[in-house]
Amino acid sequence: MKTLGEFIVEKQHDFPHATGELTALISAIKLGAKIIHRDINKAGLVDILGASGVENVQGEQQMKLDLFANEKLKAALKARGIVAGIASEEEDEIVIFEGAENGKYVVLMDPLDGSSNIDVNVSVGTIFSIYRRVTPPGTPVTQADFMQPGNKQVAAGYVVYGSSTMLVYTTGCGVHAFTYDPSLGVFCLSQERMTFPEKGYTYSINEGNYIRFPQGVKKYIKFCQEEDQATHRPYTSRYIGSLVADFHRNLLKGGIYLYPSTASHPHGKLRLLYECNPMAFLAEQAGGKASDGANRILDIQPDELHQRCPFFVGNNEMVDDVERFMREYPDAAQS
Ligand SMILES: O=P(O)(O)OC[C@H]1O[C@](O)(COP(=O)(O)O)[C@@H](O)[C@@H]1O
Ligand SMILES: [Mg+2]
Ligand SMILES: [Mg+2]
Numbered sequence: 001m002k003t004l005g006e007f008i009v010e011k012q013h014d015f016p017h018a019t020g021e022l023t024a025l026i027s028a029i030k031l032g033a034k035i036i037h038r039d040i041n042k043a044g045l046v047d048i049l050g051a052s053g054v055e056n057v058q059g060e061q062q063m064k065l066d067l068f069a070n071e072k073l074k075a076a077l078k079a080r081g082i083v084a085g086i087a088s089e090e091e092d093e094i095v096i097f098e099g100a101e102n103g104k105y106v107v108l109m110d111p112l113d114g115s116s117n118i119d120v121n122v123s124v125g126t127i128f129s130i131y132r133r134v135t136p137p138g139t140p141v142t143q144a145d146f147m148q149p150g151n152k153q154v155a156a157g158y159v160v161y162g163s164s165t166m167l168v169y170t171t172g173c174g175v176h177a178f179t180y181d182p183s184l185g186v187f188c189l190s191q192e193r194m195t196f197p198e199k200g201y202t203y204s205i206n207e208g209n210y211i212r213f214p215q216g217v218k219k220y221i222k223f224c225q226e227e228d229q230a231t232h233r234p235y236t237s238r239y240i241g242s243l244v245a246d247f248h249r250n251l252l253k254g255g256i257y258l259y260p261s262t263a264s265h266p267h268g269k270l271r272l273l274y275e276c277n278p279m280a281f282l283a284e285q286a287g288g289k290a291s292d293g294a295n296r297i298l299d300i301q302p303d304e305l306h307q308r309c310p311f312f313v314g315n316n317e318m319v320d321d322v323e324r325f326m327r328e329y330p331d332a333a334q335s
Helices: 004-009 019-040 066-081 115-120 205-211 215-225 243-253 270-286 314-327
Strands: 051-053 062-064 081-089 105-113 125-132 157-162 163-172 175-181 186-191 200-205 256-259 290-293 312-313
Touching: 004 019, 004 175, 004 186, 019 105, 019 125, 019 157, 019 163, 019 175, 051 066, 062 115, 062 157, 062 175, 066 081, 066 105, 066 115, 066 125, 081 270, 105 115, 105 270, 115 125, 115 270, 125 270, 157 243, 157 270, 157 312, 163 243, 163 270, 205 215, 215 290, 243 256, 243 270, 243 312, 256 314, 270 290, 270 312, 290 314, 312 314
Parallel strands: 081 105, 200 256
Antiparallel strands: 051 062, 105 125, 125 157, 157 163, 163 175, 175 186, 256 312, 290 312
């Protein structure tokens, strides 16, 4: 079995920057993932379940594991000295790493994705997105280093803590998956150059929000549910409630994940910078597509650190279908 470290060195041409830097970046994520994996597997025994009693900047209840994962990943990334600062779902503002002003990279992360599943032992994840800073090394990073469009990412990936713990990443040269072997303490290559299957027949959406979906999304859901053997419809509905887990299944088996605007989230629930952009980078590298219903996610110029956007990601053809329905059935102008 080839370890993650061996793979990165072997593929050193894959990273437009120094291989040692990518190795250090991904190794920091790997270290954080190992710690989170260890404690998730003892969740019933160590005090990391339940709500922390604190809300994040978006008014969402922070789970203890959200905060635990955030601290562990922050420490791992800071220790290497090549990350000058981070942005996180669990941090109101950017975090400048004192003493790492010479770091060339910034990392944006959702330390624990799928928070509603933490206490019920269902798969959760970690999502990360890596950029080269735009301000000169030797100075503290600024907000500008983080407000880059997704098409400027140099690497992105996720860890899914499921029946096994897997790290999946891209540097723009394909999507590669590594499975954690706790007995050896290493991540070993399990799939190289992953791609979506040619066709997808699964749709992932919280249909409980149906009543307030945009008209085009309602029409697409009905399209998925129609009987048509030639196109393998009705499709299968699968929704885990963890973006990372739903995305990972769709990447392996084909499908689309949808989080449109809803009554409680008029701009969508997912955050552009540390959920949509990294997953969109992976999706495109795996031959898929990611859109806000009309625009390519990776081309959206961010204007707020925690901004949300509608998110449709998966097989090209399925995202094309949603975009077609959104064009054909535009919502009545908001009164
Ligand atoms: O419970 P809902 O509204 O369907 O939302 C589920 C979605 O929200 C998320 O949990 C948002 O991520 P966080 O858990 O990191 O806030 C996604 O992982 C998941 O797909
Ligand atoms: Mg999330
Ligand atoms: Mg989260």
